[in-house]
Amino acid sequence: MAEHPPLLDTTQILSSDISLLSAPIVSADGTQQVILVQVNPGEAFTIRREDGQFQCITGPAQVPMMSPNGSVPPIYVPPGYAPQVIEDNGVRRVVVVPQAPEFHPGGHTVIHRSPHPPLPGFIPVPTMMPPPPRHMYSPVTGAGDMATQYMPQYQSSQVYGDVDAHSTHGRSNFRDERSSKTYERLQKKLKDRQGTQKDKMSSPPSSPQKCPSPVNEHNGLIKGQNASGVNTGSAKNKSGKGKGVAQIDTEIEEKDEETKAFEVHLSTILKPVASDIQARTVVLTWSPPSSLLNGETDERTTVPELYGYEILISSTGKDGKYKSVYAGEETSVTLNDLKPATDYHAKVQAGYNSIKGTPSEAETFTTLSCEPDIPNPPRIANRTKNSLTLQWKAPSDNGSKIQSFILEWDEGKGNGEFCQCYMGLQKQFKITKLSPAMGCKFRLSAKNDYGTSGFSEEVLYYTSGCAPSMPASPVLTKAGVTWLSLQWSKPSGTPSDEGISYILEMEEETSGYGFKPKYDGEDLAYTVKNLRRSTKYKFKVIAYNSEGKSNPSEVVEFTTCPDKPGVPVKPSVKGKIHSHSFKITWDPPKDNGGAAITKYVVEMAEGSNGNKWDMIYSGATREHLCDRLNPGSFYRFRVYCISDGGQSAVSESLLVQTPAVPPGPCLPPRLQGRPKAKEIQLRWGPPLVDGGSPISCYGVEMSPVERDEPREVYQGSEVECTVSSLLPGKTYSFRLRAANKMGFGPFSEKCDITTAPGPPDQCKPPQVTCRSATCAQVNWEVL
Incomplete structure (x- = not known):
């Protein structure tokens, strides 16, 4: 049968709480x-x-x-x-x-x-x-x-x-x-x-x-x-x-x-087979783990295709240390970069997911021999004015004994064409009959029964010459306050491989000791330290080798950098302090750092504790007029200076308060409420400018409109007053001024206010004139 019913839940039902299902009767007569x-x-x-x-x-x-x-x-x-x-x-x-x-x-x-x-x-x-x-x-x-x-x-x-x-x-x-x-x-x-x-x-x-x-x-x-x-x-x-x-x-x-059984199955893999063995490569092939069980093949057993394999090789013997060189699912691999004429042992290990079998037995193979490795370049052993002695080491012979070394040179022509100057088993050769300070290029190869190796890198060596020529003067690369960094070059025409040393000499202009050596060595740069700031120093350099010293270079002069200046003296007020301006001055720092001061900067902050500093002056002079100030206000001032050596720290701050002035004009007073026949109530506010001092008093003047006869009707610290004893229906003019400790300020503009009408005044006694015994005439005045 090729088809099956759907999977049934395999939950155990052997518990006594699940009843046995009775099967239907399949025979009516109950026969067996x-x-x-x-x-x-x-x-x-x-x-x-x-x-x-x-x-x-x-x-x-x-x-x-x-x-x-x-x-x-x-x-x-x-x-x-x-x-x-x-x-x-x-x-x-x-x-x-x-x-x-x-x-x-x-x-x-x-x-x-x-x-x-x-x-x-x-x-x-x-x-x-x-x-x-x-x-x-x-x-x-x-x-x-x-x-x-x-x-x-x-x-x-x-x-x-x-x-x-x-x-x-x-x-x-x-x-x-x-x-x-x-x-x-x-x-x-x-x-x-x-x-x-x-x-x-x-x-x-x-x-x-x-x-x-x-x-x-x-x-x-x-x-x-x-x-x-x-x-x-x-x-x-x-x-x-x-x-x-x-x-x-x-x-x-x-x-x-179960895991162990599968590991046993994975461990049935046979050792790999080595083929196409070359000097540096080999092809390894292997088969998947065996599907045989107890010596028989189960046709219903399918070997999975998802096996993973790992190839392990060792060049230190069968029992030596193995390293992994391949991991994948293929059953064949080409190993590269092997050593010629070397015995290798290779094992294969099969795995599936996280389960791995034991490695197979080792397959032993030996790579073929080949030509020697490329040797290292020859090195100089000794030089004279007319000869060069070279030495070298033998490279790996790759399984065949080296028969000879081949040394070639360009004969000092420098045209890139080489000819053989030595062939033999010796590892040293001396070339003679050369010229002083002559440069020659060399290269080396080795030969065995399988062929000749490639040539080594080309090297250039010079014979000895006379004393070096005069070098160029040293140059300044960087200067500091207490140091100078100098650099120089080899004398012209000096071989690149010739060992030349240098002496750097220095003279301080004011010391009186002349030139003294500061450096002796093969480097082409040196930093002279522990110098004085903003001071001139003279330098020259001398080159020398085994043949002698060169003439000194031309003398050059360099100056150390100045240091940043010291802190300027705290500024002070010069002259009288006015309400809106005054002048400050300051002295230069005691230590200018070795360079002249080029600029002073003055900063100002408002308030006695203000920390917002604004620059109000920058220049070479040492005084400044501070204007557009507010009366009765506090100001803080500080100064710092700048030179070629840098910027100094800021000085101590100066605190100055400008004198106060009388307050500015107030707004005209205003009527509060409805006017009455004989009194009115006025109210006002403080002036916009208090003059730098708190307002202490207000004064109100009144005058009739028809005549300019002002009189003060109120003086005090309140901002309202009531003016009485006025005539009903009359118009009056009022003006206001404020005062502080410096005095009264100007009057405000006038404000006209009319009182309300009221009952007429009491009339004067009438005048009675008797005209007869029964008649009298009464007369009175109109108000």
């Missing part, structure tokens, strides 16, 4: 019948025989099961599935099919386990039988029994070893065959995983289900059981929660055995 259980290729079916022993039957096979009363033998199924009897051409088969989601036989909940890659699963075996194997297949199906969407394709491989149908072997057989079966199960897992990665499963995805942990069961038996008895109870521990300690130890042991 034989039920066929079909086992697919690559599947296994475990039964319990009458004698109590267990037997594992591998497919393809049809297992007859006797039914004495005409019913299907009881079969355990997981929750969500039910057995179904199908009759095909008179043969009845038991098929396990999924039920509707809402149907839960027995009311038991499915216990889900951690998911694994899709692998076929077994149905739990009948009661009194051990727990299911790690990978169990659905037991009985027929072609066309289930819809194709429930039948994903799997490449099956043998899980158990072949067991005879009448075998009486028990637990001990499983123990003896553990390594073989573990190996087969690992091969199947690798094959299934590879098929998943390549084909992404050609059939539709199976329904989601859980597979048991690979360390829970093994071959249908729980470790810890002895060979004579099988535990028929639940897989739970005594408390009913989780696994027992024995089962956990069993799982760890089985996982270790």
